[in-house]
Amino acid sequence: MNNGPILLVEDNPDDVALTLRALSRNNIGNEVVVAEDGEEALRQLLGEGLRPALILLDLKLPRLDGLEVLARLRADPATHLLPTVILTSSREEDDVASGYERGANSYIRKPIDFAEFVDVVRQVGLYWLLLNEPVPSVAGAR
Amino acid sequence: MLAPAPAIGSVARRRRPSPARPRAAHDAWADAGVAAGVVRVARAAAWFAGAASATVLAGWLLGSDTLKAWVPGETTMKTNAALGTLALALALILGVALPRVAGAFAAAAGVVGLLTGIETASGRRLGIDQLLFSEPAGAVHTTAPNQMSPNVAALIVLLAAALLLTPRRGRLAVAGQVCAIAAVVGSLLALVGWVTGADQLLAVGKATHLSLPAALTLLALSVAAVFLRLDLGLARRFVATGFEGMVLRLSLGAALVVPIGLGAVRNGIERAGVDVAAGQWLYTVAVVVVLAGWSVVAAQLIGRSAGVTERAERQLLLLNRRLEHRVDQRTAELSAANDELRAFSYSISHDLRTPLRALDGFSQALLEDYGPGLDDTARDYLGRIRAASQRLAALIDDVLALSRVTRSELRRGTVDVTRLGRAVAAELAAADPAREIDLRIDDGIAVEADETLLRVVVQNLLENAWKFTAATPAPVISLTACELDGVPGFRVEDNGAGFPEEHAAKLFKPFQRLHSSREFPGNGIGLATVLNIVKRHGGNAVAESTAGEGARFTVTFAGPGAAAPPAGVPPKGRA
Numbered sequence: 001m002n003n004g005p006i007l008l009v010e011d012n013p014d015d016v017a018l019t020l021r022a023l024s025r026n027n028i029g030n031e032v033v034v035a036e037d038g039e040e041a042l043r044q045l046l047g048e049g050l051r052p053a054l055i056l057l058d059l060k061l062p063r064l065d066g067l068e069v070l071a072r073l074r075a076d077p078a079t080h081l082l083p084t085v086i087l088t089s090s091r092e093e094d095d096v097a098s099g100y101e102r103g104a105n106s107y108i109r110k111p112i113d114f115a116e117f118v119d120v121v122r123q124v125g126l127y128w129l130l131l132n133e134p135v136p137s138v139a140g141a142r
Numbered sequence: 143m144l145a146p147a148p149a150i151g152s153v154a155r156r157r158r159p160s161p162a163r164p165r166a167a168h169d170a171w172a173d174a175g176v177a178a179g180v181v182r183v184a185r186a187a188a189w190f191a192g193a194a195s196a197t198v199l200a201g202w203l204l205g206s207d208t209l210k211a212w213v214p215g216e217t218t219m220k221t222n223a224a225l226g227t228l229a230l231a232l233a234l235i236l237g238v239a240l241p242r243v244a245g246a247f248a249a250a251a252g253v254v255g256l257l258t259g260i261e262t263a264s265g266r267r268l269g270i271d272q273l274l275f276s277e278p279a280g281a282v283h284t285t286a287p288n289q290m291s292p293n294v295a296a297l298i299v300l301l302a303a304a305l306l307l308t309p310r311r312g313r314l315a316v317a318g319q320v321c322a323i324a325a326v327v328g329s330l331l332a333l334v335g336w337v338t339g340a341d342q343l344l345a346v347g348k349a350t351h352l353s354l355p356a357a358l359t360l361l362a363l364s365v366a367a368v369f370l371r372l373d374l375g376l377a378r379r380f381v382a383t384g385f386e387g388m389v390l391r392l393s394l395g396a397a398l399v400v401p402i403g404l405g406a407v408r409n410g411i412e413r414a415g416v417d418v419a420a421g422q423w424l425y426t427v428a429v430v431v432v433l434a435g436w437s438v439v440a441a442q443l444i445g446r447s448a449g450v451t452e453r454a455e456r457q458l459l460l461l462n463r464r465l466e467h468r469v470d471q472r473t474a475e476l477s478a479a480n481d482e483l484r485a486f487s488y489s490i491s492h493d494l495r496t497p498l499r500a501l502d503g504f505s506q507a508l509l510e511d512y513g514p515g516l517d518d519t520a521r522d523y524l525g526r527i528r529a530a531s532q533r534l535a536a537l538i539d540d541v542l543a544l545s546r547v548t549r550s551e552l553r554r555g556t557v558d559v560t561r562l563g564r565a566v567a568a569e570l571a572a573a574d575p576a577r578e579i580d581l582r583i584d585d586g587i588a589v590e591a592d593e594t595l596l597r598v599v600v601q602n603l604l605e606n607a608w609k610f611t612a613a614t615p616a617p618v619i620s621l622t623a624c625e626l627d628g629v630p631g632f633r634v635e636d637n638g639a640g641f642p643e644e645h646a647a648k649l650f651k652p653f654q655r656l657h658s659s660r661e662f663p664g665n666g667i668g669l670a671t672v673l674n675i676v677k678r679h680g681g682n683a684v685a686e687s688t689a690g691e692g693a694r695f696t697v698t699f700a701g702p703g704a705a706a707p708p709a710g711v712p713p714k715g716r717a
Binding site: 012014018059060090092110112 | 487492493495496497498499500502503504505506507528531532535539
């Protein structure tokens, strides 16, 4: 199990609370760092050198939106390999396409049904923190 | 073969019996003023010919050589010739009112001309020449007493043919006008012979001369015959609008008047004692001068026409540019509106869903964390909050799907409806494995449409059929190829709940539901989306049902006017 922190980039406090609840219900005990907007996320990652095991990225964010954050991450050699999962409300084709074009590892639409959402978080955690072999340099940089 | 001869200047009479149209309605190709003038001239010519023929006949009745020959001591116009030209004149005048009578007159004139021709060729008398009036032997320039000149006979036959053929269709009509033009040339020659005193132009060898009344009458008849129909050949070009018509009218006038007029002048000079060679040269120089003058006029005309064209082109260019500018402007406005709509639906998709997730999530949290402390009613209420938020989420998705239909670009290609239908049905069956449905999907259903949108249509129709057969004991759902207004499409049919026939049109309106949510859940957007997609393709959607006996939805993806792809040629794939 990868025990690195999870960076949750999400501006809505309800969604933050629900995501934290879903993580804890799945017994995912990793530290969760919350960034409430795009600039905050970049400050954590590029400024303070946070190297999370997984980034959960919302798209619609104040100041700097998720796609822009992703583009900056991928442009910086220090963060360009961080596993980033877009977790958002939109299923607009444009968003999905731009998400992948900017280098998202995965794109997941948040279900309304909380039971489903808990299951989504369980699967995402299982895959990215347990099944998936992390990039060695990223693991080492932690 | 008595074809009805039409009136002078009338447009072709088609098979349907139309009321007489003395002033024919000419289409846009004809200059209305010129056409009316031509009709007037042709009419006057026919009346002149009739009056001239009647005058000659009166001369025969009264024994007046002046009336018979018009010039004392010259060749008389013979009785049968006058009868023939009178018949032809009547045929031209009566054409509209009594086409059959006119045809009979023309045919009669033709018969008289032919019989005279036979007489002349065989040298035998058939006894037709002196039938009405007799002429003493030895009349001026007359081989056989009261037998018309073979030239007159030939012209009468030509004119009879012209009047009989021109009203017909296609090549026959053209042949008729050619006969009339030939008659103009023939009678013009005769008239020139008279004006210039060239006797060789009035008869072949020792045959009877063509008389002056005959020459004038036949020329008048020929001109009228050329303009029997204004929608044909030379007559059509003559009355044409614009420069084509003007140049032709002026040129024809010059071509007729200049040589003949100058020829007559030359003749007069020669008679006055000028040397023949000098007369010849005077004539030639005069023709050169007049034709040169005409060339200048023609060049000016053509130049003016070119100027007009150039101005029109400049105007057109300017208008085009303005139009382009306006189109650009409108396109920009539209695309701005479209962008706004896109931003709006994006924000709906994102912002409306977020609070719903909170509603559902925290209700669930309450149930999980405080469930044991809550009574049944409280738990029921929380369950209702969750169900409502999920319904609203589904509604938002459907509204978005509906708006996406109008936004996305249409990419047509051949879509295998059979394959699509089976795939959708498999998904539906997997989602609801308890249902046992008799599914009948025909092989080889294909339509020209946008595949992504077509899938939405098939999905909605099959989902509906699935839903509304839920309470049916032995549900049957079929997907078959069919035609609507002659356009190929397909049809989804079920034996489920159906709907009252009178509500069929309401069905395609957004949010319109004919069943309570308790009976069949749904939000009433599915069929609105179907109709939207179908209309974007230019097609149509029709719903038919009898309540309780199932429903039938037929959709097409092209208008009735759309050309079907040619059989055997594989249709183009998606662009």
